[in-house]
Amino acid sequence: MRGDGNMESNVPWSIALSQVLSLCALLWWIVVASYYNVTQKLRSLTQPWVTERVIEDTPLILKIQSFHNPFLDILFSALSCVVSVPFYTAFLPLLFWSGHCKLARQMTLLMAFCDYLGNSIKDVVSAARPSSPPVRRVTATKDEEENAMEYGLPSSHTLNTVCLAGYLLHYVLHPAAHRDAIHILAGVTVACLLVGLVSLGRIYLGMHSVIDVLGGLVIGLVILAFWLTIYNYVDNFIVSGQNVSAFWTALSFILLFAYPTPELPTPSFEYHTAFNGVTLGMVIGVQQSYPQFHHGGISHICRGQLPVLVFVGRVLVGIPAIIIVKFCGKALVKWMLPVVANTLGIPIRSSSYIPQLNSSVSGENNGSQKVFFTPQDSFDVDTGIRFLQYAGLAWSAVQIVPPLFALLRL
Template identity: 55%
Template structure:
């Protein structure tokens, strides 16, 4: 009943938001104020960047990479394979949840980043260059740092040996990292102070909500009914609930990757929990999982999940356009399928009503004339990645006695 109510609520929200054009109305209220704040803070950012030094550039760039989405995506498989399954599951879902809400606000408000020039913007990695193409408020790095560091601290204090010293040390480290990330985002010219303050505030709200519901979510994930159907339906609804930004940004693509990884993880855990993810799995450095066995898991697991991701992408690039054209779903491709990049290249095959009949008429009712098949391809490849981390890789570990 709760799952059905959640799906009904999400579907109702999609309809209400579309019918009353809530995206445009909310943007008209928030965007001018945020834009004025960002422009007004330009001089403060320039004064702060006067302390620039090559060592600071490198330190803050590395620090931003350590708390970036690619780092956490690479870190989570290692956490799963170390035996800390509950922590890894919750961090995966919390990362997808916080990333979705943060990107929704980004594209809803569509507020600019600090103007560069005059602000000096440092983008060392390709990931940072993509991040610079997104809108500014809130800062995703600070938001996710608050959420993930806060949940890790909660987990350690709840399930570890906790005393006054541990509590003080944990809070101090978490607070220090959040402050350093906030400073780094301003120093690197990626965000204004308003952006990072908004990221911290949103992160605290999301973390507080997650700490209330995380045990219920985990119980549903492990032993609930129709979990895979629920998560697939929710993933689809979240795509339609995503606001349309003023200009195209990579934020929606980032959401799809996180959402798909979470779905693949959910599917894998739901079907393999009692085989490979028991309530008390062997932990790293224990007698059942010595360091050498864990290193073997990493050496076997990393190539396995990368191979699955690559094969999922290749298979979906070939299969999904064929399925869509067969069903009469109008599609285009922005990068993955060159034959569908040209305008009208897909509609020539799918516009004939005799080809798909009823489905063609159904899709003609939707506002979009064509759908980007790259979204589905990206979803399949990252869902395959998530499934391989918790399903396929543990199966191989069992066969190899790792």
């Protein structure tokens, strides 16, 4: 019995050791990849070939765009919003508040995973989008204008839609073994139709070439297949694992460094920073409040346990609450980070959030990754601000808002 007790007491230490070793392995990879210029070598191998394919695809893009009309412009622009950052900002909290907590956790993690891998590949290859002109590029929203500043391969919209539709299809059909062939066929048809329309829309809008879309499709299928094999293990770790908050905090910070430097600066790293923060906030919030608000027995809107009017009330209360937390958190970290950096003697700059710091780096744009700095360089404090405000946003959605619902009897 004493031996068994010693064995059980050693289990947490073995888990902690494995977590430390995994983080050290990631740090080792960052150092090795930087020392041997892995990003530049991969770019030299892939960029010329992809660029040639993009040029060859131009006649086909122009042929597809020859069918343009206002209706198709609106349709494909609307579809492009399905996997945009504003969509996730609203969609993921609604999943938590409707009782689909496991689905919400998995969708958050999967989208962050897709965003990191997709944008990393974009910035490694650094292949341009189709040239405009002659291609007509339609950017109906500010979000699309920012997307147009990224590199092309792979198409993030295609990649994300494959994973989003595929996992939702799996979530709906997997637990119901009694589903007949008609339900399965209908679900697969809808998923394929959505992926096809989004993919075609990226070409029609002049945002991507055919090779970009095909790359997004293939990479998305690979990510989806991998995720379907590990998602239960990841979810069990988040809700009942050891040292979850500490491990994920360290992992999130390291992932800010484990990102390739693009040939020229793009918004891709900013998107990764935001999703990285969202994931951290979600994981910490769920870990701390899972038994109270996120377990499998909570009220579920699709089972009729959560009335629709109550869910509407949650939305009306929850959305303003997380928006307030986001803006208050942003104001707090904008004040806090410069104070901490100055106290520690860290040179900082700001590209947008703190105007008084802009003058110190006017005209400086060397294309280096924002999060790194050398003795001659400075740290872009916007990275930390963005990371912390999105972490606060997600944390409030899963830990601050649910007690508010309980207080209001929602």
